[in-house]
Amino acid sequence: MVGRQTPHFQVIAGDRPAAPDxxxxxxxxxxxxxxxxxxxxxxxxxxxxxAEDAMQDVFAKALQHYAGFRAEASPLTWLMKIATHHxxxxxxxxxxxxxxxxxREARAVRDERPQVFEMRDLVVKMLAxxxxxxxxxxxxxxxxxxxxxEVAALLGRSVPTVRxxxxxxxxxxxxxxxx
Amino acid sequence: MTLANNEAxxxxxxxxELRLRRFRAGEFSDEAHEEIARHTAExxxxxxxxxxxxxxxxxxxxxxxxxxxxxxxxxACRVPRPRPTRRWAMGSAFGLVAAAAVVVLLWRxxxxxxxxxxxxxxxxxxxxxxxxxxxxxVRIASASGGAQRSLPPTESTTLQPGERIRLGYNTAAxxxxxxxxxxxxGEVSPLYPxxxxxxxxxxxxxxxxxxxxxxxxxxxxxxxxxxxxERPLDGAAVKKSxxxxxxxxxxxxxxxxxxxxxxxxxxxxxxxxxxKP
Numbered sequence: 057m058v059g060r061q062t063p064h065f066q067v068i069a070g071d072r073p074a075a076p077d078x079x080x081x082x083x084x085x086x087x088x089x090x091x092x093x094x095x096x097x098x099x100x101x102x103x104x105x106x107a108e109d110a111m112q113d114v115f116a117k118a119l120q121h122y123a124g125f126r127a128e129a130s131p132l133t134w135l136m137k138i139a140t141h142h143x144x145x146x147x148x149x150x151x152x153x154x155x156x157x158x159x160r161e162a163r164a165v166r167d168e169r170p171q172v173f174e175m176r177d178l179v180v181k182m183l184a185x186x187x188x189x190x191x192x193x194x195x196x197x198x199x200x201x202x203x204x205x206e207v208a209a210l211l212g213r214s215v216p217t218v219r220x221x222x223x224x225x226x227x228x229x230x231x232x233x234x235x
Numbered sequence: 236m237t238l239a240n241n242e243a244x245x246x247x248x249x250x251x252e253l254r255l256r257r258f259r260a261g262e263f264s265d266e267a268h269e270e271i272a273r274h275t276a277e278x279x280x281x282x283x284x285x286x287x288x289x290x291x292x293x294x295x296x297x298x299x300x301x302x303x304x305x306x307x308x309x310x311a312c313r314v315p316r317p318r319p320t321r322r323w324a325m326g327s328a329f330g331l332v333a334a335a336a337v338v339v340l341l342w343r344x345x346x347x348x349x350x351x352x353x354x355x356x357x358x359x360x361x362x363x364x365x366x367x368x369x370x371x372x373v374r375i376a377s378a379s380g381g382a383q384r385s386l387p388p389t390e391s392t393t394l395q396p397g398e399r400i401r402l403g404y405n406t407a408a409x410x411x412x413x414x415x416x417x418x419x420x421g422e423v424s425p426l427y428p429x430x431x432x433x434x435x436x437x438x439x440x441x442x443x444x445x446x447x448x449x450x451x452x453x454x455x456x457x458x459x460x461x462x463x464x465e466r467p468l469d470g471a472a473v474k475k476s477x478x479x480x481x482x483x484x485x486x487x488x489x490x491x492x493x494x495x496x497x498x499x500x501x502x503x504x505x506x507x508x509x510x511k512p
Contacts, residue, residue, distance in 0.1 A: 132257050
């Protein structure tokens with residue numbers, strides 16, 4: 057079997073990733089994007105402490121690749137993609153813990169029909185039932201309110217593929233999907 | 236709210252949340268910014284959402300002061316936070332006796348400097364493209380954080396219990412990076428990136444290590460390949476090539492040939508072999 061972890065060891069001098077250049081970069085990130093990234097992390101992880109850690113990881117990635125990050129057409133879109141991916145990975149790494157918790161919520165959603173849920177609440181409750189790519193597509197589409205084309209471009213998938221995944225997700229949610 | 240009217244709301248009647256966040260962050264051109272400003276002035280719903288986002292940032296700054304934020308990010312830069320091990324289901328009927336990890340670093344030509352064909356993880360400006368400058372290395376560290384050692388390409392080593400590896404590369408030009416793993420049964424799983432296409436990387440003056448470390452649990456062997464190419468490779472093509480290489484070697488990881496790509500002469504491979512504890 058193969059396991060994968062964020063590093064438990066810091067590579068010794070000479071091979072160390074670049075350190076952040078200055079506090080001014082951090083301050084800009086903080087003021088422009090701090091809340092957006094933090095709330096994405098808190099939305100998915102449902103834990104403010106974990107969300108703060110995850111947010112720091114996301115901004116660390118942005119700092120380590122600052123030039124490329126700044127060159128993005130939309131740095132915020134890049135950050136939200138990274139944050140979503142990072143948090144979904146964290147949830148998957150918790151395995152039974154998060155799946156059990158989220159699946160209970162998904163069952164509750166089904167049992168309580170036709171109760172009306174806010175879409176973003178419904179999405180996060182149903183995440184345990186779908187694969188990782190559908191999770192990301194659902195979050196970007198329903199929470200970020202990106203268009204189908206934008207989600208497809210962000211995830212590097214075709215529009216029909218993303219549409220199909222969202223249709224499947226909608227079926228699980230007991231909703232109608234048309235885009 | 237239904238899924239059906241969500242799209243209509245987002246794209247036709249109102250601005251999507253991400254668009255409003257980008258507006259607040261000042262990401263749009265002057266013209267687009269003006270257009271959104273006009274819309275929010277006229278649309279009560281979008282104006283209210285924008286106010287909520289502005290308040291959200293104010294609340295964030297109250298809850299997490301800048302110094303705490305900056306200190307946490309800087310710590311994360313220095314020592315990335317450990318997280319629970321994620322194990323992959325390889326789906327082999329024979330179990331996971333051994334696995335091979337493959338890192339594919341794809342190269343793009345100097346003519347494309349500044350052209351971002353995908354999610355770039357680094358800057359792309361001003362590099363001297365010299366293929367001879369390409370190198371790769373695996374760094375190995377114990378669970379206790381003791382001494383580290385490097386493993387040059389083509390070498391093999393036996394890992395001690397708890398030891399983890401990090402994959403590093405050094406490039407003189409922008410390129411793309413893909414990592415996959417394959418077990419003795421020929422099952423291939425992506426590592427870098429974990430899904431989709433290749434991962435662009437920027438030129439480096441020193442070895443740059445990929446963000447995650449790998450712990451090779453179980454027993455058996457594991458091989459690492461690293462390929463450089465001028466153009467991106469499709470993830471599915473990489474997986475197929477690795478499977479083909481595995482088949483040609485009849486599942487023997489010690490004699491696994493480098494993956495090849497039809498019609499491609501720009502792909503340059505590196506390889507390591509690990510014996511797991």
